[in-house]
Amino acid sequence: MIQHTHYQLIVVGGGPAGMAAALAAWDEGLTRILVVERDFMLGGILNQCIHTGFGIEYFEEVLTGPEYAWRFVSMVHDTDIEVLTDTMVLSVSEDKTVHLAGKKAGFLVLTADSVVMATGCRERARGALGIAGTRPAGVITAGTAQRYVNIEGYMPGTRFVIIGSGDVGLIMARRMTLEGAKVLCVVEILPRPGGLLRNVVQCLYDFEIPLLLSHTVTDIRGRERVEEVIVSQVDGNRNAIPGTEQSFSCDTVLLSAGLIPENELLNAAGIGIESSKIQTSAPGIFVCGNALQVHDIVDNVTLEAQRAGIEAANFVGCL
C-alpha cells in the first residue's frame, strides 16, 4: 500500500519511459515519487518484446526487451520510489489531482507537485485503416498478437498476411515463422519499408518472406475466420490499381500499420501537447516516451524520459 496522499511526483505508466523519468527525478533529489502501472508488473511493452536489439546505445549491449526493462526495474527497487501495479490512472487534472483505481489499491484521489505522463501508445486497428470486406475473426494487431504469443503462449493463426511493415509487424513475421506458421507476405502501401532496415533484413529476407511495397489489402473475405485476402498494387496517390489484384488464402491478417500516442487522459483534462515538447500546456505536467512521440528505439525513450524526470524535479525545486 502507498505511503502518502501527496507526492512530489506521480508518474503515470511504468514502462521504460515511466521508470527512467522516476529514476532521474530521484537522482535529482525528489524523495516522494509514485509510479502507477495498469499492468501486473513494470516494464510496459518491453515485457512482450522477447527479441534482442534493445540497449545497444544506452547500455552498449544487445539485450532483449525484458532484460532491458528489468535493469530499470531493479534500479527502481533500489530506491524508495513507490510503485502501484494493477492500478489504472482514471484522470489527471490541471491542478495535478490524480484519480486512480485498482483491485487492491481501491479508489484513490492523490495530489502531486508534478506529474509525468508515460502512458505509451496504441496500435491502429482495422477500422482506422478502412479496409473493406467481411468482419471475421483472425484480424489482429501485431502488438496484440505479440502479447498472445510471447506472454500468453498462444498462436493467433497458422497462415498470415501482414499489413504494414512497421517494426512490430516485421518482428512478428519472424516470430510466427519460428513458431511454425506460414507468413505469406508483408504488404506495405508506401514504396519503402516502415520499420528499421535491420528488421527488414533479419526478419523478412533471412526467412524469404516477400515484402510487397506499394501494395495494399483491398478486401478481406471469410465468414467465421479469415479465408482470403486480396492484395492490390497502388499508384502514387495510394489508390489501388484495378487489375493488379492477387489473392492469398490465409486465416489471419496481422496489422502493423502505425502506432498512435496514447494521450487520452491529457485530452480529457484539456491539457495540450506541443509537438515533441516534454512540457505540456499545464505547468508541472510533463509527457515523454511513446506517449509524446512514437520511438523506434527504446534507448531514445529512456533519454527523453530522463529529461522529463529532471524537468519535473526542477519544477518541484522551484516551488
Place this chain on the structure above:
Amino acid sequence: MFDVAIIGAGIVGAATAYELSRYNLNVVVLERENDVALGATKANSAVIHAGYDPSPGTLMAKLDVKSVAITKELCAKLDVPHKQCGAMVLALSDEEVEIVEFLYNQALENGVKDTHILSKEEVLHLEPNVSRDVAAALHAPTAMIVDPWEYTLALAETAMRNGVEIRFETEVTGITSTERGYKITVNAAETVETRILINAAGLYADDIHNMVAKPDFTISPAKGEYWLLDKSEGARVSCVLFQCPSKAGKGVLVTPTVHGNLLVGPGNIPAMDKDDVSTTADELKYVRDTAKKSVPEIDFSAVIRSFSGNRAQTEHSDFIIREAAPGFIDLAGIKSPGLSSAPAIAKMAATMISDCGVELQEKESFIDSRRRIRFNTLSPEQKAALIESDPLYGRVICRCETVTEGEIRDALLSPIPPRSVDAVKRRTNAGMGRCQGGFCGPRVLEILAKHYGIDRVDVLQDRAGTFVLTSKTKEFATTTTDKVSF
C-alpha cells in the same frame, strides 16, 4: 408443449417475448445464433424515428408513432442507454424545401408530436457544423437514439426473469402443423411443440413463412454500410441529421451515438445474400462523400470501425404483420423503422394471439425493472464506495471505455451470459473504444476461458466458429498448466 414459440431473438422477437412475459403463458424463443441481436438488430442506425417518414395509414406509420413514448419508458425502466436528442431532415437546396414541407404535413397526419420547420439560421444555430448550403430543415424533437444491443438484451433478459425460455444455437429447420398447433424441428434433430408460432426471423422470415404457408413474399436484403468515428468526433453534431429522403430510402445520416461516438451511414445497395454484411470500398466512399454534404468538416481520420447491416426489404412497402395460417403469425419484412416500432409490433402480436383464442392472463408478479453497474458513469465518491464493497470493480480491463472486471463478471452472471469476446463488448462496452479491443481483448478472452472452464483456443470472437486463437505455442504446448497472469 409451449403456448407460444417465437422464432428469432432480434429486437422484434425480444420485444414480443417481453410483452408476452407479462402473462401466464409458457413461451420459448428459438434463436440460431449464440446471442441476441446478431441479425439486422446488430447493425443499424440505432435511431428511434419520430414517425414523419412512413406514408400515412401504413402499419409503419402507426406502429412507429405509437412506439416512441413506449420506447422511452422502456429504456428508462430497463436501464437501456438512450437519448432523446431529436432529428432534423435537412433541405440542402431550395428545391428540397418542398420535401421538408411535405414531411412536415406527413408528420401532422401521422400524429407526430412537436415537429416544426426551422429556417437556415435556426438550423445553424442548433447545429453549427451543418453545411452552409442548408436552406431549411424539419425538426422532430421526439426522435431518439438508443443502444440497440442493450435494448434487445434488456428486453430478452427481462422476459427470462419473468419465465420465458430462450434457446440459443437452435435453428428452426422444419415446421409441420399438428392438431393442436405446430411441431418445429430444430437443428434438424429435436422437436419443439407449440400452440402459437411467431415468425420474427428477420431476413429469414420468408423462409420460415414458406415452411407453413403459401409463399407470397420474398426478402431481398438491402445493404447499408457505416463508418463509426471516435469520440473525438462525437460532438460534431448534437441531433440525428438526415438528408431529404429519396426513392432509395432515408439516405445517409450523421448522428451521435448514445456512447458519444459519431455514426455516419447507411448506404443502400443490394446484398449478395442475406448473410452478406461485407463492406465495400466504393460504397464506403459514397457514404463518406454524401455525409460531407450535410456536415463538411467531419474528420474521417478518426474512424474506428466500418460495418454494414441488411434490411429485410420485400416487394411490399409496409411491414407484413398478420396471421398467415391458423395460429401462425408473421412479423415479417420488418425493415426500418423496425427498431423504432418493436414495442408496438409486440403489443399487436399479443392482441393477435389473444384473437387466436389464447387467454392472456396477467401475472401477479411481473418484474419490470433492470439495473446494471456502469463504472465510468459514477461519481468519484460512488466509485470509491463500489470498489470498497467489491474490489473487482477496481480492476479496469478496457482502458478506452474504462470497463472493470466487476462489470464483466456481472454480465457473466446475468440471465443471458456472454459466450464470446464480442458478446462481452456488447454488454459492457469493453473493446468498443478507439483501440477496438487491442489491449483488453486478451484479458477478456482469458476471463471467458476461466469462467467457462475451457481452453483459450476454444473462446470465440463472436458467433459459432469465430475462434480467436488457433493453438498453443510450441513451448507452451509442452507445459501442462495454463498460465494465469492474475
